[in-house]
Amino acid sequence: MRTVLLTGSAGFIGARTADFLLKKGFRVVGVDNLNSYYDPALKTFRLKELKKNRAFKFYKADIENLQPLRNIFKAAKPDAVINLAARAGVRYSLVDPFVYLRTNTLGTLNLLELCKEREVKKFVLASTSSLYASETMPFKETFAVNTPLSPYAATKKGAEALCYAYYHLYGIDTTIFRYFTVYGPAGRPDMSYFIFMQKIDQGQTIPVYGDGNHLRDFTFVDDIATGTVLGLKKVGYQTFNLGGNQCYRLIEMIRLIEKVMGKKARIKFYPAHKADLRATKADAGQAKRVLGWTAKIGLLEGLQKTADWYRANRQWVNKLHPLQA
Ligand SMILES: NC(=O)c1ccc[n+]([C@@H]2O[C@H](COP(=O)([O-])OP(=O)(O)OC[C@H]3O[C@@H](n4cnc5c(N)ncnc54)[C@H](O)[C@@H]3O)[C@@H](O)[C@H]2O)c1
Numbered sequence: 001m002r003t004v005l006l007t008g009s010a011g012f013i014g015a016r017t018a019d020f021l022l023k024k025g026f027r028v029v030g031v032d033n034l035n036s037y038y039d040p041a042l043k044t045f046r047l048k049e050l051k052k053n054r055a056f057k058f059y060k061a062d063i064e065n066l067q068p069l070r071n072i073f074k075a076a077k078p079d080a081v082i083n084l085a086a087r088a089g090v091r092y093s094l095v096d097p098f099v100y101l102r103t104n105t106l107g108t109l110n111l112l113e114l115c116k117e118r119e120v121k122k123f124v125l126a127s128t129s130s131l132y133a134s135e136t137m138p139f140k141e142t143f144a145v146n147t148p149l150s151p152y153a154a155t156k157k158g159a160e161a162l163c164y165a166y167y168h169l170y171g172i173d174t175t176i177f178r179y180f181t182v183y184g185p186a187g188r189p190d191m192s193y194f195i196f197m198q199k200i201d202q203g204q205t206i207p208v209y210g211d212g213n214h215l216r217d218f219t220f221v222d223d224i225a226t227g228t229v230l231g232l233k234k235v236g237y238q239t240f241n242l243g244g245n246q247c248y249r250l251i252e253m254i255r256l257i258e259k260v261m262g263k264k265a266r267i268k269f270y271p272a273h274k275a276d277l278r279a280t281k282a283d284a285g286q287a288k289r290v291l292g293w294t295a296k297i298g299l300l301e302g303l304q305k306t307a308d309w310y311r312a313n314r315q316w317v318n319k320l321h322p323l324q325a
Pocket of ligand 1: 007008009010011012013014031032033034035043061062063064083084085086087088103107126127128129178179180181182183188
């Protein structure tokens with residue numbers, strides 16, 4: 001397998017995955033619509049390095065639109081598709097649920113249809129730990145996940161279901177990944193660790209929704225990218241949790257950020273958000289057994305790498321436009 005069509009390639013996880021695929025000798029055809037949910041300057045920054053590699057080709061395109069995608073499939077002749085393009089913020093999915101449905105569910109359907117049409121035999125989908133609301137921890141892939149708490153989670157469940165149907169009907173080998181709270185350099189400015197790091201550095205008060213005791217299974221982006229590449233293996237139809245195997249309370253994560261930034265946080269607490277899960281913890285045993293994957297980078301080490309990147313780039317990062325959400 002040589003050519004991978006990777007959607008969301010200008011995104012946080014997508015750009016890192018593209019980099020890892022290129023290092024493994026794959027040709028990567030990147031697709032991204034560079035939308036402005038957060039400042040596209042960050043997406044352009046991530047793409048700049050990738051574009052230096054001749055094995056990387058980029059198309060600015062929207063997975064919601066079938067015909068332009070069809071032309072890309074024809075030109076690229078991919079052996080596999082990794083679909084990381086998505087509307088990924090939980091809270092903004094309450095503001096504009098329609099765009100989540102169009103990108104996360106219809107976009108996935110478009111890609112599956114083209115895999116059928118062009119006889120692409122392998123599909124990888126990024127899904128989410130947000131599906132595990134109301135379940136007991138640690139979360140296992142076999143749980144029913146019938147109670148999504150947000151339009152975001154619901155649209156990912158729809159995407160997963162479509163993948164199963166296409167596997168069943170057309171034999172498209174499919175790997176579903178449920179990622180657990182991914183963090184790292186050049187990350188998403190809507191995620192709490194990014195906001196906290198920036199505000200702590202600038203001496204601003206940080207907003208914490210809830211009492212700070214929310215538990216999260218934090219996973220470093222390099223571990224996620226490594227796992228995603230391993231997902232190209234033939235598996236039939238399988239779902240894997242990719243979780244860092246280290247749960248921290250939000251307040252503990254803030255203490256670690258203070259440590260790597262060498263500054264104290266000022267915190268203001270707000271009521272918990274209804275769409276947020278109280279706690280997440282992955283059982284990542286299946287990924288270990290089938291793909292040989294385990295998370296390698298601990299939270300302190302990962303936050304240190306993130307802080308190093310932030311400090312090296314803070315001049316322009318602090319000028320990014322505020323979030324749309
Ligand atoms: N970051 C996390 O903690 C996390 C956790 C669970 C799941 N995920 C999933 O991982 C994937 C990547 O997330 P991320 O954190 O890198 O987010 P991201 O927003 O940085 O990346 C997503 C990319 O997709 C692109 N995109 C969005 N809609 C598109 C469309 N219609 N057509 C083409 N491109 C489009 C965006 O421009 C962006 O560059 C997503 O599917 C997300 O749902 C992320």
